[in-house]
Amino acid sequence: MGGEMTNGEKNVAPVSGRRDLTNAPLLVAARGGTPARIPVWFMRQAGRSLPEYRAVRRGIPMLEACFTPDLACEITLQPVRRHGVDAAILFSDIVVPLVAAGVQLDIVAGVGPVVPFPVRSTADVAGLPKLEPEQVEPVAQTVRLLVGELGDTPLIGFAGAPFTLASYLVEGGPSRHHERTKALMHSDPQTWHELLDRLAEITLEFLRVQVAAGVDAVQLFDSWAGALPAADYRRFVLPHSRRVLAGLADAGIPRIHFGVGTGELLGAMREAGADVVGVDWRVPLDAAAGRVPGAALQGNLDPALLFAGAEVVETEVRRVVTQGRAATGHIFNLGHGVLPETDPDVLTRVVELVHSLEPAG
Numbered sequence: 001m002g003g004e005m006t007n008g009e010k011n012v013a014p015v016s017g018r019r020d021l022t023n024a025p026l027l028v029a030a031r032g033g034t035p036a037r038i039p040v041w042f043m044r045q046a047g048r049s050l051p052e053y054r055a056v057r058r059g060i061p062m063l064e065a066c067f068t069p070d071l072a073c074e075i076t077l078q079p080v081r082r083h084g085v086d087a088a089i090l091f092s093d094i095v096v097p098l099v100a101a102g103v104q105l106d107i108v109a110g111v112g113p114v115v116p117f118p119v120r121s122t123a124d125v126a127g128l129p130k131l132e133p134e135q136v137e138p139v140a141q142t143v144r145l146l147v148g149e150l151g152d153t154p155l156i157g158f159a160g161a162p163f164t165l166a167s168y169l170v171e172g173g174p175s176r177h178h179e180r181t182k183a184l185m186h187s188d189p190q191t192w193h194e195l196l197d198r199l200a201e202i203t204l205e206f207l208r209v210q211v212a213a214g215v216d217a218v219q220l221f222d223s224w225a226g227a228l229p230a231a232d233y234r235r236f237v238l239p240h241s242r243r244v245l246a247g248l249a250d251a252g253i254p255r256i257h258f259g260v261g262t263g264e265l266l267g268a269m270r271e272a273g274a275d276v277v278g279v280d281w282r283v284p285l286d287a288a289a290g291r292v293p294g295a296a297l298q299g300n301l302d303p304a305l306l307f308a309g310a311e312v313v314e315t316e317v318r319r320v321v322t323q324g325r326a327a328t329g330h331i332f333n334l335g336h337g338v339l340p341e342t343d344p345d346v347l348t349r350v351v352e353l354v355h356s357l358e359p360a361g
Contacts, residue, residue: 044337094160226261245273281335
């Protein structure tokens, strides 16, 4: 069945010449220790909310930016300079390894990834290419540039999880209901697991390249896993996410796993091999802590509340921090990505407020 490793497959992540950031607050919290301050970073912190991002990206397509090391490095650094966050996250996109491997797709402004030839049969799956490390060498170059620029700030690498990548390939683009995806997994489980096996290979290779280049943590985004009930997640998704995360176990760096609407899946996502479980805004962190005992948590301010005014933002930040004290470790973040219209100054003030609060002992 899909998701099982054969003896011939690589199952040890490469060891890199990574910086020694033993005391970096994000890495301490991820290990369940007591950091010098509560660490904070924001998903999509490098992006459309920043005028400096819009300036450097003007006229440059998304995928081109992802494969241009100097530009991707600059974009990754922008929120670290502006906000003083406790981690940078590699500027990339979840479809980058698919594009690099040779899958035909594009990112359409206002729509998202669009796949002109969807993957819906055994023959389609057999035609998917493998990812070779040299195909994502520009990403490795970006990581190496960042390692030289970030000082004592950790760098988070990332990739899309097999299920989320599959949903784009099967649907042909973004989907509200994932009807073709769910139909394939139930009507043809063998083809489904073959597809996710292929995507797990691609995802793991992409993350291994980032690890070898020097990232200090990784985040596996399963953006659309919340569309599934727990039983389907465990049957059709968990084995493949576990394969990816297990393949990085020997790297010795935190593995963060996040999805949207995954409140009923948090325990299973922890079982997949996550050291840190990301939580969206729908589940209070103290409740989430009870569902994933022993795991550090990341989250979970509703990004829409950043528009509600200073008093509301402060109240909600304090609430999230208080609820996060129930977890083994807490990394402050939003419950999803920064919205494009967010005032950057509000994000800076959130960082300052979080840093002023006492970490749990």
